[in-house]
Amino acid sequence: xxxxxxxxxxxxxxxxxxxxxxxxxxxxxxxxxxxxxxxxxxxxxxxxxxxxxxxxxxxxxxxxxxxxxxxxxxxxxxxxxxxxxxxxxxxxxxxxxxxxxxxxxxxxxxxxxxxxxxxxxxxxxxxxxxxxxxxxxxxxxxxxxxxxxxxxxxxxxxxxxxxxxxxxxxxxxxxxxxxxxxxxxxxxxxxxxxxxxxxxxxxxxxxxxxxxxxxxxxxxxxxxxxxxxxxxxxxxxxxxxxxxxxxxxxxxxxxxxxxxxxxxxxxxxxxxxxxxxxxxxxxxxxxxxxxxxxxxxxxxxxxxxxxxxxxxxxxxxxxxxxxxxxxxxxxxxxxxxxxxxxxxxxxxxxxxxxxxxxxxxxxxxxxxxxxxxxxxxxxxxxxxxxxxxxxxxxxxxxxxxxxxxxxxxxxxxxxxxxxxxxxxxxxxxxxxxxxxxxxxxxxxxxxxxxxxxxxxxxxxxxxxxxxxxxxxxxxxxxxxxxxx
Amino acid sequence: xxxxxxxxxxxxxxxxxxxxxxxxxxxxxxxxxxxxxxxxxxxxxxxxxxxxxxxxxxxxxxxxxxxxxxxxxxxxxxxxxxxxxxxxxxxxxxxxxxxxxxxxxxxxxxxxxxxxxxxxxxxxxxxxxxxxxxxxxxxxxxxxxxxxxxxxxxxxxxxxxxxxxxxxxxxxxxxxxxxxxxxxxxxxxxxxxxxxxxxxxxxxxxxxxxxxxxxxxxxxxxxxxxxxxxxxxxxxxxxxxxxxxxxxxxxxxxxxxxxxxxxxxxxxxxxxxxxxxxxxxxxxxxxxxxxxxxxxxxxxxxxxxxxxxxxxxxxxxxxxxxxxxxxxxxxxxxxxxxxxxxxxxxxxxxxxxxxxxxxxxxxxxxxxxxxxxxxxxxxxxxxxxxxxxxxxxxxxxxxxxxxxxxxxxxxxxxxxxxxxxxxxxxxxxxxxxxxxxxxxxxxxxxxxxxxxxxxxxxxxxxxxxxxxxxxxxxxxxxxxx
Numbered sequence: 001x002x003x004x005x006x007x008x009x010x011x012x013x014x015x016x017x018x019x020x021x022x023x024x025x026x027x028x029x030x031x032x033x034x035x036x037x038x039x040x041x042x043x044x045x046x047x048x049x050x051x052x053x054x055x056x057x058x059x060x061x062x063x064x065x066x067x068x069x070x071x072x073x074x075x076x077x078x079x080x081x082x083x084x085x086x087x088x089x090x091x092x093x094x095x096x097x098x099x100x101x102x103x104x105x106x107x108x109x110x111x112x113x114x115x116x117x118x119x120x121x122x123x124x125x126x127x128x129x130x131x132x133x134x135x136x137x138x139x140x141x142x143x144x145x146x147x148x149x150x151x152x153x154x155x156x157x158x159x160x161x162x163x164x165x166x167x168x169x170x171x172x173x174x175x176x177x178x179x180x181x182x183x184x185x186x187x188x189x190x191x192x193x194x195x196x197x198x199x200x201x202x203x204x205x206x207x208x209x210x211x212x213x214x215x216x217x218x219x220x221x222x223x224x225x226x227x228x229x230x231x232x233x234x235x236x237x238x239x240x241x242x243x244x245x246x247x248x249x250x251x252x253x254x255x256x257x258x259x260x261x262x263x264x265x266x267x268x269x270x271x272x273x274x275x276x277x278x279x280x281x282x283x284x285x286x287x288x289x290x291x292x293x294x295x296x297x298x299x300x301x302x303x304x305x306x307x308x309x310x311x312x313x314x315x316x317x318x319x320x321x322x323x324x325x326x327x328x329x330x331x332x333x334x335x336x337x338x339x340x341x342x343x344x345x346x347x348x349x350x351x352x353x354x355x356x357x358x359x360x361x362x363x364x365x366x367x368x369x370x371x372x373x374x375x376x377x378x379x380x381x382x383x384x385x386x387x388x389x390x391x392x393x394x395x396x397x398x399x400x401x402x403x404x405x406x407x408x409x410x411x412x413x414x415x416x417x418x419x420x421x422x423x424x425x426x427x428x429x430x431x432x433x434x435x436x437x438x439x440x441x442x443x444x445x446x447x448x449x450x451x452x453x454x455x456x457x458x459x460x461x462x463x464x465x466x467x468x469x470x471x472x473x474x475x476x477x478x479x480x481x482x483x484x
Numbered sequence: 485x486x487x488x489x490x491x492x493x494x495x496x497x498x499x500x501x502x503x504x505x506x507x508x509x510x511x512x513x514x515x516x517x518x519x520x521x522x523x524x525x526x527x528x529x530x531x532x533x534x535x536x537x538x539x540x541x542x543x544x545x546x547x548x549x550x551x552x553x554x555x556x557x558x559x560x561x562x563x564x565x566x567x568x569x570x571x572x573x574x575x576x577x578x579x580x581x582x583x584x585x586x587x588x589x590x591x592x593x594x595x596x597x598x599x600x601x602x603x604x605x606x607x608x609x610x611x612x613x614x615x616x617x618x619x620x621x622x623x624x625x626x627x628x629x630x631x632x633x634x635x636x637x638x639x640x641x642x643x644x645x646x647x648x649x650x651x652x653x654x655x656x657x658x659x660x661x662x663x664x665x666x667x668x669x670x671x672x673x674x675x676x677x678x679x680x681x682x683x684x685x686x687x688x689x690x691x692x693x694x695x696x697x698x699x700x701x702x703x704x705x706x707x708x709x710x711x712x713x714x715x716x717x718x719x720x721x722x723x724x725x726x727x728x729x730x731x732x733x734x735x736x737x738x739x740x741x742x743x744x745x746x747x748x749x750x751x752x753x754x755x756x757x758x759x760x761x762x763x764x765x766x767x768x769x770x771x772x773x774x775x776x777x778x779x780x781x782x783x784x785x786x787x788x789x790x791x792x793x794x795x796x797x798x799x800x801x802x803x804x805x806x807x808x809x810x811x812x813x814x815x816x817x818x819x820x821x822x823x824x825x826x827x828x829x830x831x832x833x834x835x836x837x838x839x840x841x842x843x844x845x846x847x848x849x850x851x852x853x854x855x856x857x858x859x860x861x862x863x864x865x866x867x868x869x870x871x872x873x874x875x876x877x878x879x880x881x882x883x884x885x886x887x888x889x890x891x892x893x894x895x896x897x898x899x900x901x902x903x904x905x906x907x908x909x910x911x912x913x914x915x916x917x918x919x920x921x922x923x924x925x926x927x928x929x930x931x932x933x934x935x936x937x938x939x940x941x942x943x944x945x946x947x948x949x950x951x952x953x954x955x956x957x958x959x960x961x962x963x964x965x
Contacts, residue, residue: 082531095530102524104531201531207762237535237764310761313563316574317528336567359565359756368758 003027005473006218007073007167007225014061014072021054021061021072021116024167028074028118031164031478040140041150041159043079044086045119050074053116069228071114074166078157079120080127080203081170081212083107086117090203091135091156092125094343095324104201105233106170106212113228118166122156125345126315127177127205129153130417131402134347139404142184143477144443148401151181151417154215158185161215164478168216168225172202174209175303176396176421179433182215183396183446186435186472188222188463189215193430193453195240196226198233206310209303209425217473219434219464226456247457248390250465251285256385256392259290261420269439270395273470277393277436277447280469281462291385291392295377299422302378305358305371306426311348312355318343375426382427386452391459394420396433396446424450432456434463436470444472488685488723490716491693492651493604493643496658497636498668499611499676500543501849506610506635507534507577507763514674518628526633528573534763536561540635541766543667544584544608545776547637550665550783551603553588557768561608561760566753569627570612578638580757583607584766590641590661591785592653601654602642608766611636637667643682643693648712652705655679664784664809669848672703679708683715685723694719695729699743702736711736715743787812795819795829804837810851811841817857822864832864835874839881854885863891872900873951900949906958909942909950913958916941927963935959 004010004019013019029047036042057072077083080090082100089095111117124134132140132155140155142148143163150159154171158181161169171178173191182189190213197212204210214225226244233239257278265271278288320326320339327338344352358367385392398419424431429450436447447466449459473479505512508525524532548555562580585606592599613632617625639658645651659677662668670677679702684694699715702708715734722729734743782790784806791802805815815836819829843854855863863884867877872895883894894900916938917924927934942955 082529088530090530098530100524100529100531102529102531200533203530204762235535236533237762306761309758313565313575313756313758313761314573316565316567317530317572319567319569319574321569322527322572323529332569333567356756359758361754361756364756364758372759 003164003479004167005479007070007216007221008218010073010167011070021057021074022051024072025050025054025074025116025118028164028166032118035143035163036165038141038146039143039159039163040138041122041156041163041165042076042119043089043091043122043135043137043156046086046117049085050116050118057114057116068112068114069224070110072116073114073168074116074118075110076118076121076157076160076166076169077104077107078123078154078169078171080123080172080205081107082201082203083117083120086120088120088203089137090126091123091137092343092345092348093136093325094318094339098324100201102201105198105235106229107201109198109229109231110170116166121154121160121169121171123171124153124155125348126203126311127153127172127174127210128311128347128351130176130180131404132156132159132181133404134345136345141404142401144186145401145441148403148443149184149406151184151397151401153177154181155184157215158182158187161185161187161217162477168214168221170212170214170229172205172210172212173421173425174205174211174307175425176418178213178215179396179421179431179446179448180417182433183435183444183448184401185215186438186444186446186476187215187217188219188434188467189213189432190222190226190456190460191424191431192226192230192456193240194428195236195238195242196230196244196430196454196456198231198236198239200233200235204310204314206307207314208306208310211425217476217478218471219460219467222432222463223460226460242454244456245454245458247461249285250281250462253281253286253391253458253462254289254389255281255286255462256289256291256389258293258296258392258394260292261296261394264419265395265398267399267439269437270398270400270445273436273445274393274395274447277466277470280466281393284465286462289389291388293378293381293385293423295374295381296423298374299378299426300419302371302374303418303422303426304354305367306375308351308355309358309368309371310355312352312359315344315348315352378423379427382423382429382452391449391451391455391462394448394450396420396448400439400441400443400445420448424448429453430456430459432459432463434466435472436466438472438475442475444475486723487688488716488720489688490646490648490712491643491684491686492645492647492712493682494641494645494651494654495680495682496639496655497611497678497680498547498639498662500540500635500637500667501669502537502539502543502635504537505633506537506540506608507633510633512634514676516630518626518630521630526572527629534577536763536766537635540608541584541768542772542776542779543635544606544637545768545773546665546780547606547639547662547667548585548588549773549777549780550661551585551588551590551606551639553603553606554586555768555773556582556584556586558765559584559768560765561763562757563760564755564757566755569625570615570632572613572629572632576610576612577760577763578609579607580759584768585637585639590654590657592650592657594650594653599644599650601644601650604640604642606637606639609636609638610634643684648709648716651681651712652709655705655708660784663849664781664787664812666779666781666809666849671848672705675703678703681708681712683712683719684729685716685719695731697729697731697743698733700733700735700746707736707738710741711743714741718743781809784812787816791815791829791833794826795824795833796826797830797833801830801833801837804841805833808846808851809849810846810853811836811844814840814851814853814857818860818864821857821861822868828868835864835877836860839878843885855881859884859890866891866895870951871895872949875952876900876948879948900947906954909946909954910958912942912945912950913955913962916945917959917962924963935963938963
């Protein structure tokens with residue numbers, strides 16, 4: 001079989017009858033078999049179930065039944081989405097062997113459209129990290145260069161798509177956990193406006209920031225998945241009934257840039273690629289304007305205070321009483337302590353303790369309420385910026401994918417890798433990351449597009465224009481037999 | 485010797501009468517098999533998302549209006565953290581500052597004098613699960629999560645109460661208002677209305693509060709009173725003997741008739757309150773308040789005043805007929821159906837109290853009456869029209885209850901209707917006098933008691949249908965005349 005380049009092409013082949021779902025699934029399983037021992041993108045695999053579902057879809061197609069919009073497309077799900085059929089661990093020992101009694105709304109929605117779940121993808125434990133090295137199971141390697149990380153925390157998802165384990169993955173983004181891995185793995189992603197995609201069934205890290213989103217090979221795939229995945233979910237308090245704004249023409253669009261932020265980028269190919277993208281947008285008739293997010297400099301501490309407070313509270317439920325890991329002891333509180341001491345990894349404990357400190361009666365006003373006020377200031381900066389521009393662009397990351405074990409002992413350096421992505425998370429704005437070429441080492445680079453609430457369609461249209469000129473789909477390991 | 489003054493504040497946890505829990509669709513019905521009313525959300529499972537039951541907010545607003553409290557337009561849920569298996573997430577979704585309901589007051593009458601007791605606040609929160617200790621031969625504690633996540637309104641009073649009696653009166657009054665407002669069924673035994681009391685004493689005249697003891701497990705009005713009385717006496721005895729009180733939580737043990745220390749207050753436990761990051765803020769607009777106001781039924785004080793002023797009831801009767809909202813509604817339905825004035829109102833009240841309430845079954849907020857208000861209206865209207873007299877009406881009523889037939893059908897069947905006109909009755913009276921000359925002699929000779937004999941004879945002769953008052957008038961006319 002000649003493998004389709006992207007999801008849309010795969011759908012066309014399926015509809016034309018030149019390919020079957022079973023062939024797509026077998027192809028993906030073959031790649032997993034061949035490469036995942038080293039890449040380590042997956043935590044759970046359902047080969048038999050996937051083959052079974054593919055056969056069913058092929059039969060339905062043959063008999064002319066109406067099929068869903070993603071019928072026959074294999075995909076993976078970050079392992080912080082609960083699924084009834086497969087274990088859900090969030091890459092933590094705390095949930096070793098845990099079987100959820102319900103499935104995330106998005107998982108059900110995608111499967112109802114005929115997408116075939118191959119397995120669950122690796123992540124930093126409970127999504128706390130930016131490299132997928134903090135998975136309790138094993139790290140994930142970048143299919144473009146196996147000495148490098150795929151980014152995180154949705155690193156398993158990104159590596160899976162880049163390596164051709166299916167055509168898309170659904171991950172989550174709290175401060176950049178979709179966008180940074182997309183940039184590191186040469187993929188496209190959307191962190192939506194709050195409420196566009198259902199969060200029911202997404203294991204929380206920081207609920208005021210967590211957003212699900214797809215990782216895809218092409219922009220048109222991302223457009224299709226946005227359409228399929230969005231919609232109101234009565235099970236999610238924050239789910240929105242609002243429609244997305246229609247896409248605007250690039251001609252006449254005011255595209256903002258952040259001069260002072262760019263100066264922080266030391267990696268020259270990123271600055272060059274960013275400038276080349278601006279040229280492309282100008283050529284399409286966009287107007288480039290300089291904007292400011294004056295409070296961007298406090299985004300990092302603000303973000304970490306909010307995440308630590310919310311995560312310290314949310315992680316309290318893991319105590320060995322009702323589900324998941326339990327370290328047996330004679331007395332209740334000893335059991336809870338031992339379970340949490342052994343069940344959680346270093347980074348999780350660091351954030352729980354940090355958060356518990358911030359939430360102490362004498363600290364909460366200064367740090368947690370303070371961070372909330374800072375967040376309001378940042379949101380106002382964005383509102384002001386969107387008076388002057390329709391969207392703005394930044395590099396997604398300041399560097400390409402870094403090497404494994406590079407930043408492991410320095411949490412602050414790791415936190416800094418989310419520098420460009422944090423503000424949009426704090427402000428609750430939609431953001432897309434799309435590739436903007438590769439550097440001299442052949443490592444992919446990403447550009448981030450940030451818009452006002454519900455302007456996803458415009459961001460995707462602009463991303464498509466960037467892809468046309470700067471896309472790197474042909475270089476994707478998935479399309480090159482000898483991956484990485 | 486120093487004289488002390490008790491200072492008491494009460495915290496009431498009232499379960500709101502919603503169909504479902506505060507953050508999910510699970511039933512709140514009492515008495516189900518343990519751990520059968522559960523879902524991922526009220527078990528706090530990974531990936532679950534709470535979603536607010538708006539009905540609970542509406543009921544909270546209704547309470548705020550009933551107690552004349554401030555209603556805060558923009559409030560939020562906060563997480564209160566502590567590790568214990570009765571909380572599925574090891575935090576409770578509650579409210580910190582500000583609560584949905586702010587300051588208000590409740591009036592009680594103590595020895596005929598009105599006392600205004602301040603309400604500090606009322607806030608929404610989810611109930612904890614129920615721990616059942618001593619399962620498995622005393623080895624285990626088991627947890628029933630059915631109760632976990634049920635909606636509670638915690639209503640906190642100011643420390644304005646000065647005696648166990650006042651505390652009991654306040655609780656009874658609060659419970660009555662919640663029941664009449666339709667937000668709570670007031671069941672202390674099943675725990676839908678729970679009370680904790682903060683009790684301290686201070687020398688009379690001193691402004692500063694004494695050391696406070698929190699009393700728990702006072703789940704009946706009798707316990708409340710006894711526990712507080714015991715606690716006041718205990719504290720006085722400690723101080724009188726030169727001892728010092730410690731701030732602690734004590735529980736009422738009915739078997740020994742004492743409060744028993746549960747735990748001393750840990751150096752102020754830090755619950756690490758912070759605003760829930762996953763529940764939207766509660767925003768209350770004028771429309772919600774107006775809707776709640778429209779749904780707020782008439783409250784017992786107003787009902788009693790109306791019963792006394794417009795329907796001629798004594799304060800005692802008004803109390804009986806407002807002992808349950810169903811009874812008040814029943815009386816109201818009959819009275820308004822008969823367009824009752826003060827005199828008729830009183831007669832209806834008498835009939836309901838003497839006959840109807842004997843066969844009425846009360847269970848929680850439900851009241852099951854032996855006949856409908858419409859059926860009673862039909863019966864009592866026949867009395868008013870003098871078709872039948874009151875004694876017959878009582879017989880007909882019991883027949884209605886026994887057979888389910890209407891008053892008209894029974895009267896028709898037994899040929900009771902029509903009564904007896906005055907001329908015919910006078911003829912009967914003369915006949916009875918004529919037939920009983922010796923009794924006439926006795927009566928005229930001064931034996932007044934014989935009068936009853938004549939009344940009975942006339943009533944028998946008319947098969948009970950005569951108006952007894954008219955019978956008496958006519959008998960007097962002919963016997964005395």
